[in-house]
Amino acid sequence: MVQGLTYFLMIFFTLLAIYPLLWLIMSSFKTTTEFQINKLGLPRRWVLINYKDAWVRGKFPALIVNSIIYTSVTALATLTFSFMSGFAFSKIKNKATNTLYGSYVIGLLLTLQSIMVPLFLIVNWVGLYDTRLGVLVPYIGIAMPMGIYLGTEYIRSIPDALIESARIDGATYLGIFSRIIVPMAAPVGMTVAILTVNGTWNEFMLINILVSKDSLRSLPVGVQKFAGALTTDYGKQFAALVIGLIPMLVFYLSFRKEITKGVSAGAVKG
């Protein structure tokens, strides 16, 4: 009895979570005319025309390429900085560490909203408005506190003896970094990369104000400009939304274990 109720509730909430998405995908295969008279049922005829139209008119190939560039560069740079700073903060003694590391930890508490207006003014002022670099630099900076926090805490757990004996054997710090730290910190690297990819790929607010050229837009901005403007042409709108949905869906289904692990590691401090 209780077990039946538990199953019922779990299935109910699961349907609640995924039905809207299934409905979206289903509706994207209807023509707008059909959607208006048949909003809930299966398509009578499955058509691909919405996708063809949206793909071309929404300029999706360029948007996807842009998003891949922003996301991969941000993730790589964040990872590099996180390992470098994490190594220095946890394994090399320096009086500055408290202040420097502390300021990253404070950065964990800052929200993007709180720096959006000044960042917009500064990016304009240094002439990076409407450039790829003007998007990438803020993205990396914003991803860094979490990356450096997780990186430092993880690298701290690598035994000091490993590093000391490498030093005695004459290894340089660069050598230690590339031969000991990077391979040993790979698991946390995965977490940092996943959190950064997730955050950067979906980021909308900042890129929306830092870029106005079509050719520099990311996928979310493109979806918003294209699908958000179609108030009645549901077929095309839904197709555009599905295109916007697919990359993260594939990413999530491929890395769901790592994503949920990363989120619980990140959220507690975020």
Add this chain to the structure above:
Amino acid sequence: MAKVQTLADNKREQQRAYWMLVLPGFLLYIFVMAFPTVFSIFLSLSDYNGGKIFGGNKINLVGLQWYKRMFADEYFYHSLKNNLLIVLVSVFGQIPLGFFLAYVLYRGLVRATDFFQTMIYLPTVISTVVVGILWKSFFSPYGTFPEIVRLFRAGYEYEINKHPMLPVLFVILWMYTGMYMIIFMANLQKIDNAVIEAARIDGASEWQTLRYVILPALSGVIVTTAILAISGSLKSFDLIFVMTAGGPANRTSVLSIYMFNKAFRGKPTYPLANAISTVMVLISFMLIALTKFVERKFGGRE
């Protein structure tokens, strides 16, 4: 003597390595986060109204006048109220529901836990823009929501302006409950299973185990998630921007939308926008102080 030399060299090399590792990232961090935060406070106290920051019109400090103006603005309280509504939805909706889901999955009360977890978390990873437009279409007067209600109540007329915040709150609940589930799952897994088994063997019911063994172990996490809910509410922007842009008549605005509108809609009022963001930073810092306090009181959350 030679030994001292090498030690000094070693020390120097160590310091050089330290700064080479730390500095590039830190400079970027200052440019992107530290400086803007301080600069924001400066702007909120100034009469800057666009144009060049250096070499343009002189920028004067005008004291707290923009803060006064903000606190006298009805729009500010509208937005703050909606932020609070979002917190309430989190605290009374997402957190209990997320806990329930996590508990069922953790205790293995259903099969196929992996499937349930994957599906319930799914909405969280999707781009907010996609989610926002999807639900905006769904809740539009010509959309699917009125259609569904009409299945149960013939002739239903949907008045979107009656409670414009309700769809927004529903979507927030829909999208982020999975995140709380994951956080509770992670912390439930830290509880020693032997303790739970022992309680069960001693004849404690499922409910008693939950009440006397599991919940006390999670007290710290529950408070942390509540604080997470408040900071999440301060972060909410994309979804509302896409779904309603704060309308109709600012009735679905939150602080971040209020700030955005003061900076980027119509004639920019940068100092006011920065006063808003400074207040938002202050609120989140107060929250962190609260977290630290709670952590100490509840003995941490590990």
